[in-house]
Amino acid sequence: MMLRKAAAIAASMLLVLAFVSMNDDISKFLSSLKYDNKMVYAQYSYTQSEKQRLLNIISEEADKLNIAPVDARIDRVWRAIPGYNGLEVDVDKTLEAALLAPPSQTIPYVYKEVEPEISLNDLGPHPIFRGNPNKKMISLMINVAWGNEYIDSILKTLKREKVKATFFLDGSWLSKNADVAKQIQAEGHEMSNHAYTHPDMSAISREAQYNQIAKTEALLKSSLNVNNKWFAPPSGSFNQATVQIAEEQGLKTVLWTIDTVDWQKPPADAVVRKIAAKLEPGALILMHPTATTRDALPGIIATAKSKGYAIGTVSETLSSKRIPVEVEGAD
Numbered sequence: 001m002m003l004r005k006a007a008a009i010a011a012s013m014l015l016v017l018a019f020v021s022m023n024d025d026i027s028k029f030l031s032s033l034k035y036d037n038k039m040v041y042a043q044y045s046y047t048q049s050e051k052q053r054l055l056n057i058i059s060e061e062a063d064k065l066n067i068a069p070v071d072a073r074i075d076r077v078w079r080a081i082p083g084y085n086g087l088e089v090d091v092d093k094t095l096e097a098a099l100l101a102p103p104s105q106t107i108p109y110v111y112k113e114v115e116p117e118i119s120l121n122d123l124g125p126h127p128i129f130r131g132n133p134n135k136k137m138i139s140l141m142i143n144v145a146w147g148n149e150y151i152d153s154i155l156k157t158l159k160r161e162k163v164k165a166t167f168f169l170d171g172s173w174l175s176k177n178a179d180v181a182k183q184i185q186a187e188g189h190e191m192s193n194h195a196y197t198h199p200d201m202s203a204i205s206r207e208a209q210y211n212q213i214a215k216t217e218a219l220l221k222s223s224l225n226v227n228n229k230w231f232a233p234p235s236g237s238f239n240q241a242t243v244q245i246a247e248e249q250g251l252k253t254v255l256w257t258i259d260t261v262d263w264q265k266p267p268a269d270a271v272v273r274k275i276a277a278k279l280e281p282g283a284l285i286l287m288h289p290t291a292t293t294r295d296a297l298p299g300i301i302a303t304a305k306s307k308g309y310a311i312g313t314v315s316e317t318l319s320s321k322r323i324p325v326e327v328e329g330a331d
Contacts, residue, residue, distance in 0.1 A: 046099060055095055058107060062089035065109060070134055071118035072320070080126035080252075081282075083116035083320045084134045113322055120318065125247035127238065130257045131282030131317040137310040138283045139317040140300075141256055143232060145170035145198050147289030148180060154294055155187055161301045165189050166314040168232040171196035171216030178223045185224055190313040192230040193217055193251060202239040210245050217249060230254045230314055254314060256286035260296070263288055268295035276303045282317060 046054070069086030093110040101108055120128075131137065142154070142165050158165055167184050169191060174181050185191055195201065195212040204212070213231055220226040231246040231253050243253045258278045260271050271292060275285060285300070287293045304311055310323050 051095075051099070054098055054107075055091070058089070058091055058094050058098065058109075061107070061109070062091055062094075065089050069114050069116035069320075070132060071116045072120045072123055073118070074123060074126060078129050080120060080123050080128045081130065082120045082128070082132050082318045083118060084132040085116065085320045085322050086114040087111045087322065088114045115320060119320065120252070125240075125243045125253075127243055127253045127255055128318065129255050130280075130284060132320070133281050135317070135323065136281045136308060137312050137317045137323055138279065138281075138285060138304055139312055139314045140165040141168060141232065141254075141284050141286050141314060142166070142293075143168045143170075143194050143234075143286065143288050145173050145194065145234070145288075148177065150289040150291060150294045151180060151184070154289055154297060155184065157294075157297045157301070158189070159187060161298070161305075163301055163311045164313050164316075166192055166230070168192045168194035168230070169216070169220070170194045170198050170234070171212075171219050172198075174216065174219050174223060181224060185226075190315055191220060191224055191226045192228050192232065192314070193220060194232050195234050198234040200235065200237045201233045201242045202237045206241050206245065209242055210248075213246055213249055213251065217251070252318075254284065254318070257283040258285045260285065260287045260293065262290040262292040262296070265290070265292055268292055268299065271296040272299035272303060275300050276307075279304060279307060279309065281309075284314065284317065 065087075066089060067087040070084040072083035073081055075081050088111065090110045090112045094107065097108045097110055131139075140163070144151070144167055167181075167189055169181060171194075181191065193213060193216045196215045197212065199208070199212055201209055201212065217228060220228050229250075229252060231249075231251040232255065233242055233253065236255050238253060238255075246253045257280070258275060260266075260274070262271065275296075287297075301311065
């Protein structure tokens with residue numbers, strides 16, 4: 001009887017020891033879990049020498065993977081061309097991500113953007129006709145001084161295609177059509193300056209040029225609360241005084257890379273073919289609220305997307321920031 005009791009006690013003690021041992025392992029495992037929002041990651045165990053080796057690998061590869069930024073510059077033909085951010089491996093964040101990943105997994109490189117030493121603002125007063133050729137993004141520039149009857153259809157197409165455009169507003173049009181302008185703005189489009197009475201800027205005095213820009217700028221601010229960056233001279237007519245005057249008011253003078261010439265009422269399919277043939281990274285495409293643009297716009301957008309172009313506002317295309325998809329695909 002005593003022997004049986006002793007055996008039972010011994011067996012119980014062994015079970016307790018086994019449970020404690022098992023739970024100690026579980027405790028260690030649970031303590032190694034890292035919580036990030038709703039995701040749970042296991043902290044894999046690395047020795048100090050293994051961590052150092054991993055850091056060395058990341059640092060060496062970073063030199064090969066880094067992409068240098070491109071400075072803004074003055075081109076003989078295209079005049080001011082914006083810079084383009086580079087990419088640099090964030091060594092510390094990459095190491096942190098690698099330590100959380102399974103040892104067999106490829107190193108998950110983390111990147112950060114590096115701005116160029118020379119920016120568009122550093123170039124001074126020069127006209128801009130295009131974005132940086134390394135940035136596969138284009139913009140739709142819609143100059144508005146008439147054509148209200150086509151604006152709603154154009155907005156519907158832009159909304160359906162999830163595209164944001166930049167509308168350059170004639171001040172006299174804005175003064176009479178603030179409700180339409182607010183509708184455009186409510187759709188998330190960029191609003192900019194197209195002078196006040198659609199004059200030939202190169203043919204009027206310096207004072208008159210200043211007032212044309214300033215009056216519309218004040219109206220953009222008072223009617224739409226816009227902090228504008230851009231001035232598009234009517235009919236593309238300007239001189240160096242125009243560019244200088246715009247600069248004095250904090251605006252860059254922007255023109256176009258491709259003109260749809262929609263005011264001449266070409267067939268919509270001809271416009272789409274023209275855009276397809278001339279499309280290039282950084283292109284600024286000029287159009288107006290016309291029947292031609294209304295009918296051609298779906299084809300223009302489809303063509304650009306099929307060729308892998310992102311479509312952004314003028315501010316986005318002329319920014320030095322990289323297109324997000326490029327950052328994701330950099331490694």
